[in-house]
Amino acid sequence: MTISDVIGVMQAAMVAALKLSAPILIASVAVGLIVSIFQAATQIHEQSLAFVPKLVAIAAVLVIFGPWMMETMNDFVEYIFQMIIKMN
Numbered sequence: 001m002t003i004s005d006v007i008g009v010m011q012a013a014m015v016a017a018l019k020l021s022a023p024i025l026i027a028s029v030a031v032g033l034i035v036s037i038f039q040a041a042t043q044i045h046e047q048s049l050a051f052v053p054k055l056v057a058i059a060a061v062l063v064i065f066g067p068w069m070m071e072t073m074n075d076f077v078e079y080i081f082q083m084i085i086k087m088n
Helices: 003-042 047-087
Strands: none
Touching: 003 047
């Protein structure tokens, strides 16, 4: 395995990690921003008020994007197995 192959595997791993984490992070940040604006407007500063909507949003994102995330992981694993086959 050459250096370029190793760099290719690392690049594919980073892209897969970014693809998988982006929907969850974007939903969490968006819900957190909305809850923070609501808390600032109403002057309610309860920590659990921010936690529950984020949890619900993350669960919804996992339900909606779950098949796509699984397909992305499947593609990455197939790529890794193809690289293992090439080594022989």
